[in-house]
Amino acid sequence: MTYDSAAWGALAFALSVLLGVVTFFRWRARGLAAGLRGSAWTILPVAAWLTGVLELAFDIGDSVGRWALHLVFSPVVWLGIVLVGVSVVLFGASAVLGGRGGREVDAKGTPAVVDRRRSGPPAIDEDLGDIEAILRKHGIS
Structure with missing residues (x-):
């Protein structure tokens, strides 16, 4: 409905x-301070009308009201909310299980259980080991 x-x-x-x-x-x-503050509020509705904000605020309120009614009375929306909840639970479960270690596949394609919490420092390549030794020799760590 347009006005x-x-x-x-x-x-x-x-207004x-x-x-x-x-x-x-x-x-x-x-007193005067309250009167000036009230005067500022008094001219705002006309300013909102002249800038188009008054109609925009009405349109936003109308859209939010329609959305809220649709949210409350639509079983399809409630099904969507339930699915969002299930998704959140699945994300949480995957985060908990991911921290415990999971199954990975080795080079042969057979599943191998890897405990990610107890993994040691990463293996150092031989070349990197040589470079580290040179740096340590010169006092650079």
């Missing part, structure tokens, strides 16, 4: 008049 510019202008004007009345009474009761 023409005159309807949005009338809404903005009505500004209402806020202006509230501002007047707050200024009388609380």
